[in-house]
Amino acid sequence: MKMLLSTLTATLLLSQTVFAGADCPAAPKNEWLSELDMQKRIINEYGYSISKFKIDDNCYEIYGKTAAGKKVEIYFNPTDGDIVKKKYKN
Numbered sequence: 001m002k003m004l005l006s007t008l009t010a011t012l013l014l015s016q017t018v019f020a021g022a023d024c025p026a027a028p029k030n031e032w033l034s035e036l037d038m039q040k041r042i043i044n045e046y047g048y049s050i051s052k053f054k055i056d057d058n059c060y061e062i063y064g065k066t067a068a069g070k071k072v073e074i075y076f077n078p079t080d081g082d083i084v085k086k087k088y089k090n
Helices: 002-020 037-045
Strands: 049-056 059-065 072-076 085-089
Touching: 037 049, 037 059, 037 072
Parallel strands: none
Antiparallel strands: 049 059, 059 072, 072 085
């Protein structure tokens, strides 16, 4: 029983880590870059195409592709546009 409980606890902790979003700092919305400005920056400066753009907690998040066509999920700090977390997808 003790082993089962330990395994279950470890599994729950791992699943929370795997699915955790990015940690963007909390900032008032009036300090955020506009969605349009952020999208322009993602395309023009970072070189990603955007399939889906959304707000996730305190981050801007995209699902898109690199210039080479590799799928990515990226979280951006909404106040300065810096990449906070990037995951490549299959």
